[in-house]
Amino acid sequence: MTTEKPAQAPAPKAPAPKAPDASRRSERSRRAIYDAALALVTEAGYAKTTVEGIAARAGVGKQTIYRWWPSKAAVLLDAFLDLAAQADEALGGDADSGIPDTGDLAADLRYVLRATVDELNDPKYDGPTRALAAEGLVSPEFAARMTEVLMEPQLARYERRLEAAREDGDIAADADVRIAAELLTAPLAHRWQYRTRPLTHAYADALLTHVLRGLSPRP
Amino acid sequence: MTTEKPAQAPAPKAPAPKAPDASRRSERSRRAIYDAALALVTEAGYAKTTVEGIAARAGVGKQTIYRWWPSKAAVLLDAFLDLAAQADEALGGDADSGIPDTGDLAADLRYVLRATVDELNDPKYDGPTRALAAEGLVSPEFAARMTEVLMEPQLARYERRLEAAREDGDIAADADVRIAAELLTAPLAHRWQYRTRPLTHAYADALLTHVLRGLSPRP
Numbered sequence: 001m002t003t004e005k006p007a008q009a010p011a012p013k014a015p016a017p018k019a020p021d022a023s024r025r026s027e028r029s030r031r032a033i034y035d036a037a038l039a040l041v042t043e044a045g046y047a048k049t050t051v052e053g054i055a056a057r058a059g060v061g062k063q064t065i066y067r068w069w070p071s072k073a074a075v076l077l078d079a080f081l082d083l084a085a086q087a088d089e090a091l092g093g094d095a096d097s098g099i100p101d102t103g104d105l106a107a108d109l110r111y112v113l114r115a116t117v118d119e120l121n122d123p124k125y126d127g128p129t130r131a132l133a134a135e136g137l138v139s140p141e142f143a144a145r146m147t148e149v150l151m152e153p154q155l156a157r158y159e160r161r162l163e164a165a166r167e168d169g170d171i172a173a174d175a176d177v178r179i180a181a182e183l184l185t186a187p188l189a190h191r192w193q194y195r196t197r198p199l200t201h202a203y204a205d206a207l208l209t210h211v212l213r214g215l216s217p218r219p
Numbered sequence: 220m221t222t223e224k225p226a227q228a229p230a231p232k233a234p235a236p237k238a239p240d241a242s243r244r245s246e247r248s249r250r251a252i253y254d255a256a257l258a259l260v261t262e263a264g265y266a267k268t269t270v271e272g273i274a275a276r277a278g279v280g281k282q283t284i285y286r287w288w289p290s291k292a293a294v295l296l297d298a299f300l301d302l303a304a305q306a307d308e309a310l311g312g313d314a315d316s317g318i319p320d321t322g323d324l325a326a327d328l329r330y331v332l333r334a335t336v337d338e339l340n341d342p343k344y345d346g347p348t349r350a351l352a353a354e355g356l357v358s359p360e361f362a363a364r365m366t367e368v369l370m371e372p373q374l375a376r377y378e379r380r381l382e383a384a385r386e387d388g389d390i391a392a393d394a395d396v397r398i399a400a401e402l403l404t405a406p407l408a409h410r411w412q413y414r415t416r417p418l419t420h421a422y423a424d425a426l427l428t429h430v431l432r433g434l435s436p437r438p
Contacts, residue, residue: 045357046357047357130356130357131356131357133353133356133412134352134353134356134357136412136413137349137350137352137353137356137412138264138265138266138349138350138353140414143413143414144414146413147413147414147415151413151415152415155415175429176425176429178416179406179425179426179429180429182406182409182410182426183402183406183426183429183430185409186405186406186408186409187398187401187402187405187406189405189409190401190404190405190408190409191401193352193355193356194355194362194365194366194370195359195362195363195366196366196370196371196374197397206395206398207398207401207402210394210395210398210399210402210433210434211402211433212433213432213433213434214429214430214431214432214433214434215429215432215433
């Protein structure tokens with residue numbers, strides 16, 4: 001489902017167990033459940049991943065999972081958000097960090113779009129991402145939640161960086177930053193999802209060049 | 220899965236039964252199977268649609284379906300291509316007709332993009348399209364077939380129209396028509412798939428404006 005840069009996914013909204021005292025033990029369980037869900041969906045595929053299977057692999061009871069999440073899709077979404085937050089931390093950023101603003105819009109976007117390409121091509125993200133997207137396609141409720149915690153925050157990062165660029169006069173005053181954000185990210189997601197053509201840095205660069213041309217200030 | 224304009228989907232590659240004499244009777248069966256598959260997926264959802272259910276509703280034996288198609292996804296893809304071909308015929312076009320070329324690129328693309336919006340919002344297409352996309356996400360083989368018979372031919376139509384525009388000097392000589400085609404269609408598909416924001420004619424128009432700006436010839 002991810003349009004882009006899973007590593008910059010927002011902080012998990014409520015990945016923590018609902019148990020009021022999130023003891024060290026429940027934190028360990030939560031981590032084991034996330035790891036099990038991500039591993040299973042990558043190894044066996046989404047269709048064959050079950051709450052029972054996740055529980056067995058995590059060494060917890062099935063009821064432990066159902067106490068915290070309503071479905072395997074919900075577990076997987078939180079696991080994915082957690083994975084993305086970890087990747088952010090590893091990069092020295094945090095879940096709220098936006099797109100870099102060095103003052104060079106093209107360079108900043110190029111950096112982020114190339115990183116998105118790398119992540120979409122990373123098997124660690126690919127399986128879970130496809131599973132989430134597939135679930136969103138058949139479940140409107142799940143899609144709404146995914147859009148809220150994943151897609152919209154990702155798009156909002158681009159919008160904020162583009163707004164700053166607009167204020168600096170780097171893009172046209174009448175450019176629609178929302179549309180620009182979608183133009184930068186949707187084609188990558190589409191190539192990834194349908195595997196129409198190779199998803200490469202060169203493609204990300206060419207896409208960026210075309211989009212920036214359309215955004216450039218007019219005399 | 221469709222990026223755009225299902226009504227302009229290519230002619231079904233081989234929607235006809237594999238039986239060498241496609242008799243009137245087998246044509247009737249084929250039509251009944253298509254209708255049943257489309258109705259079931261819309262009413263009950265993809266997960267609950269089975270080959271058995273399609274066969275029962277179509278009044279044919281399960282083996283009749285398996286003789287012609289390997290899976291419910293394969294039935295649904297051919298049913299969808301057939302539906303799209305019918306829509307083309309109803310519009311007076313045919314499956315091979317491309318994007319109109321009136322000489323006014325913006326008007327031609329606006330027409331096609333608005334029609335795409337209408338179709339993506341049409342419940343008749345929505346259920347089957349989501350089912351196909353979901354299957355493509357979890358099955359690389361199915362995705363490859365879908366890309367071949369649906370996504371690539373759709374993108375090729377845009378590419379051809381944009382190539383004509385480039386020859387006429389309506390867009391920049393160095394514009395990449397493939398990237399342009401993806402910029403025009405992927406954001407619509409993304410809004411449709413994740414329901415991030417309303418998918419309207421106004422959105423299609425704004426998208427087009429932004430993309431055409433980037434493509435316009437430079438002095």
